[in-house]
Amino acid sequence: MIALGGVIGSGLFVSSGYTIGQAGPLGAVLAYVVGAVIAWLVMSCLGELAVQYPVSGGFHVYAYKAISPAAGFTTAWLYWLCWVAALGSEFTASALLMQRWIPQVDVWIWCVIFAALLFLLNAFSVKWFGEAEFWFSLLKVAAIVVLLIVGFAAIFGFNAGGEAPLLSNFMTEDGLLPTGTTGVFITILSVFYAFSGTELIAIAAGETKDPQVAIPRAIRTTLLRLVIFFVGAIFVIAALVPWDQISLLSDENIEASPFVAIFEIVGIPYAADIMAVVVIIALLSAGNSGLYACSRLMYSMAEMNQLPAAFGKTTERGVPMLSLVISLAAGLICLISSVVSPGAVYLALVSIAGFAVVAVWIVIVVAQMMNRRKIVADGGDIDKLAYKTPMYPWVPIIALVACVISLIAVAFDPNQVAALLFGIPFVVICYIVHKVVIDKPVREDSFVS
Secondary structure (H helix, E strand, O other), X not given: OHHHHHHOOHHHHOOHHHHHHHHHHHHHHHHHHHHHHHXXXXXXXXXXXXXXOOOOOOOHHHHHHHOOHHHHHHHHHHHHHHHHHHHHHHHHHHHHHHOOOOOOOOHHHHHHHHHHHHHHHHHOOHHHHHHHHXXXXXXXXXXXXXXXXXXXHHHOOOOOOOOOOOOHHHOEOOEOOOOHHHHHHHHHHHHHHHHOXXXXXXXXXXXXXXXXXXXXXXXXXXXXXXXHHHHHHHXXXXXXXXXXXXXXXXXXXXXXXXXXXXXXXXXXXXXXXXXXXXXXXXXXXXXXXXXXXXXXXHHHXXXXXXOOHHHHOOXXXXXXXXXXXXXXXXXXXXXXXXXXXXXXXXXXXXXXXXXXXXXXXXXXHHHHHHHHHHHXXXXXXXXXXXXXXXXXXXXXXXHHHHHHHHHHHHHHOOOOOHHHHHHHHHHHHHHHHHHHHHOOOOOHHHHOO
């Protein structure tokens, strides 16, 4: 449930408008299909590692064991960066949507209010987090199901205008791909950001009952869920909202979520406002999952002797308070929206989070391949693995190539190039810090679930 809640956030509810606007209707659908397949390929690699090493904290442990301690340290901070940036983007998007009703309240004030709410949900106990996330996720799934039902009905003429657009939106004046294949490639990073959260199954692996059964089952259903929720929703939006009118995340119209736009087109009274409320709740749900992941990552690193012990201390309710506070404070980078255009802040955060998640996916794939080699080199039997990545080695190879291409492609998008300018130095700094400052032996008992 945590993974489902984490994966459905602003990447679908808000920045999908950017993808459609840049790639065109068919291009956006293709980008999300590719994204769903690549996410499943990466999760298949992750599943093999998570079942073999069901530890609480996540895949930086796998990078440490299969690649190197510095790789594990860097991976942990990359994923922390991913969720911190995502957290800031969720706050910013939620605050911008609030401008629909209360434009006189500044965006940064709403960011602080939403941050306080998520802090309270995470600070009291894991039970509070779990309860809140269950209802958040249920609401998000319901919202997407309603969108699919109402959207497909509108496609066939059941809307305020009575016209049936069918697939006419897909044939633009400039053809099926109005921006060419380039539009598909340069938006793939934001699409991968939309799928970030699927890897949360590894964060909770050590707390999962019977991971040998639960994790493979979750992976098998991942592709189906992504196709239904993401590709289905993008198809409906692309079919109903003219691609050249959809939100391009500019300063003026970022608050116009494509999901809200659909209900404005359908013409059901108050439906657009209701959907806007649902989208805000959905964004906060994703932020809730992200804050949980950040705090647990820092806790895990402290347990591994890679951060001061204070980050591993928990309250009586089992909450790593210092890790929680530091993660939330970093997520409040979105407050820069008080002096910089909120739209620019949102897109920059999305691109940075996208870079971080793709870099982590690359590490996951490389770790799986190197772990396989180590098993064979140590005389182990691959057939005895409780879960094996299917179609090895093609699955990890295809996933690796696709992830690398997505990082290269983003260099050609001026709206997202900030991801490379910030992300690459971040990786280098993390690696150097581990080599020069940290370089402590990891506590092996921290690998035990």
